[in-house]
Amino acid sequence: AQSVAQPEDQVNVAEGNPLTVKCTYSVSGNPYLFWYVQYPNRGLQFLLKYITGDNLVKGSYGFEAEFNKSQTSFHLKKPSALVSDSALYFCAVNSGNTPLVFGKGTRLSVIA
Amino acid sequence: GAGVSQSPSNKVTEKGKDVELRCDPISGHTALYWYRQSLGQGLEFLIYFQGNSAPDKSGLPSDRFSAERTGGSVSTLTIQRTQQEDSAVYLCASSAGTGINEQYFGPGTRLTVT
Numbered sequence: 380a381q382s383v384a385q386p387e388d389q390v391n392v393a394e395g396n397p398l399t400v401k402c403t404y405s406v407s408g409n410p411y412l413f414w415y416v417q418y419p420n421r422g423l424q425f426l427l428k429y430i431t432g433d434n435l436v437k438g439s440y441g442f443e444a445e446f447n448k449s450q451t452s453f454h455l456k457k458p459s460a461l462v463s464d465s466a467l468y469f470c471a472v473n474s475g476n477t478p479l480v481f482g483k484g485t486r487l488s489v490i491a
Numbered sequence: 492g493a494g495v496s497q498s499p500s501n502k503v504t505e506k507g508k509d510v511e512l513r514c515d516p517i518s519g520h521t522a523l524y525w526y527r528q529s530l531g532q533g534l535e536f537l538i539y540f541q542g543n544s545a546p547d548k549s550g551l552p553s554d555r556f557s558a559e560r561t562g563g564s565v566s567t568l569t570i571q572r573t574q575q576e577d578s579a580v581y582l583c584a585s586s587a588g589t590g591i592n593e594q595y596f597g598p599g600t601r602l603t604v605t
Contacts, residue, residue: 411591422495422582422596423534430591469534476589478524478547483533 381406383472385482392460393490400455400485402470410472412453413479414444417467426468429453440464460489493517495597497583503603504573512568512600516585523566524594525558528580537581540566541589573604 382405392398404410414426427438434446444455453470470482496515504510516523525537536550540560551557555573560566570577580601584594 413593422598425593425595428591428593473590476541478536478539478550479594480536481534
């Protein structure tokens with residue numbers, strides 16, 4: 380069975396500081412990994428994905444994520460946080476044509 | 492182009508009533524998904540459609556829930572005899588295919604069962 384863990388319900392970071400939102404996964408076969416963001420009162424938006432190739436993937440709004448196969452992790456990072464990055468972030472995984480499995484989400488709060 | 496749209500945006504219903512939620516996917520997307528988002532619970536997969544294949548209904552929580560997709564486009568999620576625990580935001584997403592393709596989400600329908 381596939382699963383995703385986001386160990387932090389809440390991450391607080393000062394504006395301008397680097398941010399990390401953690402995600403670990405469990406899947407049979409090769410993982411396809413995704414990050415989505417949900418701003419208040421809006422639907423989920425795709426940020427980035429890892430399918431194959433380079434372990435560091437870059438996405439929208441300056442976000443990036445690093446795939447680490449040995450640690451089964453796919454942490455989301457940004458070098459310099461903005462107040463406007465404050466939102467709910469979801470990590471998700473599937474393998475082949477199986478449905479996406481989402482983590483419970485991490486609420487990021489960037490403080491000015 | 493237009494994104495995924497859902498209607499209604501909000502629905503309040505009495506316990507025991509049936510409700511229908513509608514999803515219009517992005518034109519040309521062959522895959523369509525339904526999820527449920529409850530407070531503090533993340534996203535729960537309900538059902539997905541891929542082309543003309545039989546839908547994957549493995550996430551439907553009970554036989555009160557059903558969904559159909561007509562003409563490979565619009566989808567309707569039906570909840571019969573609603574219960575208070577059905578209260579949640581129901582999200583629809585579509586993608587160009589399954590697996591490696593990212594999903595595009597609609598704004599959701601907030602269902603409240605009183």
